[in-house]
Amino acid sequence: xxxxxxxxxxxxxxxxxxxxxxxxxxxxxxxxxxxxxxxxxxxxxxxxxxxxxxxxxxxxxxxxxxxxxxxxxxxxxxxxxxxxxxxxxxxxxxxxxxxxxxxxxxxxxxxxxxxxxxxxxxxxxxxxxxxxxxxxxxxxxxxxxxxxxxxxxxxxxxxxxxxxxxxxxxxxxxxxxxx
Numbered sequence: 001x002x003x004x005x006x007x008x009x010x011x012x013x014x015x016x017x018x019x020x021x022x023x024x025x026x027x028x029x030x031x032x033x034x035x036x037x038x039x040x041x042x043x044x045x046x047x048x049x050x051x052x053x054x055x056x057x058x059x060x061x062x063x064x065x066x067x068x069x070x071x072x073x074x075x076x077x078x079x080x081x082x083x084x085x086x087x088x089x090x091x092x093x094x095x096x097x098x099x100x101x102x103x104x105x106x107x108x109x110x111x112x113x114x115x116x117x118x119x120x121x122x123x124x125x126x127x128x129x130x131x132x133x134x135x136x137x138x139x140x141x142x143x144x145x146x147x148x149x150x151x152x153x154x155x156x157x158x159x160x161x162x163x164x165x166x167x168x169x170x171x172x173x174x175x176x177x178x179x
Contacts, residue, residue: 112156123149
């Protein structure tokens, strides 16, 4: 009788243990009902199997095709949302756009600086002309021309200062986006 009771207890324990294990690993021992091909834009991505009416596909292949991020932490597989990927792409595009704008403004500054150098050369010529001319009216005309050139230099310098301020603001935006 002891053997019979022991046998029943062992049988119950084995049966209970097997049913608990079967619940935690529900796909083990199940029959694959079908094999499907996953495609995107007409190109094969991977194969998926169907068990009990549910399709099971390799997550890395699906994540790569959809552009979602994928990471594994312990026993968790974490897919980043497509929105975060789009936001990241948008940041990169915005940073590139701002850098292009900064380059264009730097080229404008160089043009203004070249213009100032050119005007300074013209001022030097007018100053020599003014110093060599003996007629009073000609000296006044030369001085008027010099004054006009100096106003042009002042205007160009103001444009350079405004452009430098705009560059500083754009660089602050780039720094904020890159954080």
